[in-house]
Amino acid sequence: MAVGDDFYLTASSFGRAPGLPLLHSRDLVNWTLVGHALERLEPAAEFAAPRHDAGVWAPSLRHADGRFWIFWGDPDHGIHQVSAEDIRGPWTAPHLLKAGKGLIDPCPLWDEETGEAYLVHAWAKSRAGVKNRLTGHRMSRDGRTLLDEGTIVVDGDRVPGWFTLEGPKLYRHDGWFWILAPAGGVETGWQGAFRSREFTGPYEERIVLAQGGTDVNGPHQGGWVRTPAGEDWFLHFQARGPYGRVVHLQPMAWDDDGWPVMGDRGEPVLRHRKPAAPPQPVAAPATDDAFPGGRFGPQWQWTANPRPGWTTGHGGDGLRLTCVRTGDAHDLRLLPHVLTQRLPAETFTAEVGLVLESTEPGARAGLAVLGDAFSWIGLERGADGAVHLVHRFAEPVAEAERDAAPPRPAPDGRVRLRVEVTAGARCRFTADTGDGPRPSGPVFAATPWRWVGALLGLFAAAPPGPGSGGTAEFTGFRIT
Template sequence: MKRKGFKITLLHKSLTMLSTVAMCMLSPASAQQNNKAAKNAPLFSQFEYKGNDRVYNENPLKDDEFYTPVLQGCYPDPSITRKGDDYYLVNSSFAFFPGVPIFHSRDLVNWRQIGHVLDRTSQLKVYDSGISAGIYAPAIKYNPNNDTFYMITTQFSGGIGNMVVKTKDPEKGWSDPIKLQFEGIDPSLFFDDNGKAYVIHNDAPPKGKALYEGHRVIKIWEYDVQNDKVVPGTDKIIVDGGTDLSQKPIWIEGPHIYKKNGKYYLMCAEGGTGGWHSEVIFVSDKPDGPFIPANNNPILTQRYFPANRANKIDWTGHADLVEGPGGKYYGVFLGIRPNEKNRVTTGRETFILPVDWSGEFPVFENGLVPLKTKLKTPGGVKSLAGQNGFFPNGNFTFRDDFAKKPLDYRWIGVRGPREDFITLTKEGLKISPYKQNIKAVVSTSTLFYRQQHNTFNATVTIKYVPGSEKDLAGIVCYQRETFNYVFGLTKKGSESYLVLARTERGKTTVIGSEKVDARKPLQLQVEAKGDNYQFSYSTDKQQFKNIGGTVSGDILSTDVAGGFTGSLIGLYATAENDITP
């Protein structure tokens, strides 16, 4: 994923400076203290999220088909590995907490989330991290030589940098991070069948050797499996710039090495994560090169097609390969599904395609034509998305009354553990409000669910009587701390009000407000139809009244707000409200 060319140390310093001037910077300990001191906790219940994208309504599945993306919403930078008949997939999580969602499948069609790789504060130190910092491009690999799973990544926070965690069983938790002593980003491990191991990663060219903006290199190191460290002095540049340096290729990154028929294949993303994104392939007789690019690169891209094509899928790249059932290869990769104004509110999602590796080089099947939303399943497999605990896709409804423990894995915090501010009760979910609001670059008392459709509505019942103008609770649509909508209950004088506020580049504007009777439960709803969002409320769960009219989803899109994340829908409470009806 394109990182503006920063090395870890430089980017971390920049983020630390931003965090220092941010409002109410807190450590995890002070956040915990806030929770214990909270007295007025709103009660949330009967959450419902319902997707209704036209593309799925117009393309129902047949018995031998499944939808891609397989993971809708902000699940970018997928990496996949296999042990026997078990497949495991992970994604970037940036400043989300817990971090690195991990999924399991036996057929590459039906996926079940089994947890998060980084679910403890000893593993994930993002409490003052920018929303698009934190965890970048995790790569999961199984090492058959010692029957161990590894997840290697770059953590742009907490002074960690490149790190690895490992486990014998991905469903039973992972080790604390082991810091690795090299610069750069997007590391991946390769375990050769002779027992040797290697780390490959993106890095800047040698000092003074950069030829243009976006000039990067791919490096390889020998990896000491016994001591979990790179072997000093073994680093070597194996790709300079990309497939053809004379053409000034940009942002070569996301490398993975595979071995097939005695040869070593290096696959990388190239072109940045926007419209020129692609996947390219190289071959060598040795793991440390020299690597020769294929003459048919790229092997996956959507960059050559009309911008106004129907049901557009774009920005494809950052891929990983795995041998699937029956020896057939498949590739997972990120892509986007922009709305009618070409805005990206759902973020980068996880797609999958079969891969033809009958020749010397792998090629994504139909990866060089406009992508379709449906695929044929591997022989004999039936899509069970949304059933028996499998992750849903297409149009679906997700409901949560918060009666089940533990909390569903799809609920996440930002910059800190959910458990620090939530309580599950028989009546629903209580959120103990922190003394900082949604605009702070810290852990806020907000429980988030990813936006997974361009057309959706989300509704929740809230029972809450604000005690003062500093109290507010409700729902948010959040791209980052400086770009978001807040729709919540607060107080003005002796009366309770519902207020809708838009924050753009850190400046907050009240869009609408209305006096309400907060002694009775209210239903709060956000509804999106492409770029048009509406916020409404109900007192009887049937008739909804809009506040603020129709507002634009522009600030929830990466083309306006920047960064790498998608929009999040949050259940929110604060004891430091600054929005006045």
């Protein structure tokens, strides 16, 4: 979305908190993460534990009437919106615009030609029992009320060869209502365009971006941006397994019949000149973190709504995590207090220092690669009071972890942890307990966590029991 000389982007965050990440750019290429629009998910009790297929599904970010607006669908509760005068907030509390099951991928439109406001959304069969159709509503300009019962504006079942129509983005251009919407599924689908002189239809359709002879599978579910220089561009994602959904930028033009043409004659391009814009410094969302004052940066998200006491502030650098007492400590997929960020590149190395300060037998903390399967390396306090370096993993179908390598002593209770990720998200773990870096265990193949890919995670946990479980301190998180 463009506002003046600035571009903004948000994304699905599912059950992680804070949600709705907010990114800013001046050239559509160099992006920085400036915050989040959603502090915690509601209803709060339903997101006290990880729910990786729920929460914030595909959002739409718009600017109208002097405010930024984000609409998203929670497939179990309905369509919500928040708004703010400034992208950095403060953002309003979530407002439930339309209650119901399976309502997903909403997109609003404030039509400056008529003064009317509209909303279009898709359906999730897993909750609603139907899919492959788009529903449209007239909406109040304050985004708080729908003014009609809704109309099916596009029925994908009536379009030969189309299926899993979803992710609509609604625009007004050249006297037409436009819906840019993907179909065919995230792995192998395509990007469609629909247009009509009337909001309620009938719409004619065209495929405007497809994989063709390229390596960019399923290029779809994105948005159109017109720059201050008058250029048109299309941002979309590509499903990349453990790397999640990777964003691409495609050039866009209009043919003689007024239809959008994306990429190179409808196929994605991997290299292209940058959009016309003043020179910008190279930038990317933050990854490294010194944790100043015990605080973590905006690149981190909890796997569920956070609770007071999971971290402890202090005067220096380093993240002090509480070893939260839990009976699920041996399955990281069930823990709400894992602090995560996305895999930042196809190949990279992540490392962090760790001191286990807890004296509680069974207390543990470490660095994880987390998905439907997971692996982690870190420190654990034994029943004899000694601290050991441990490396464990679990397959997607396993209910508990097992050793990836034999434990070894960590007499000082401190370690420098490292994971090297190579092509295909193959992960090699290394640890230095004071005698130099030593590899640990076999290579671990990261797996996606539902739709978000694999995640890097930091955690601390302790067995159930009375009183404090102690703390663990992480220092100098770095990505190279």
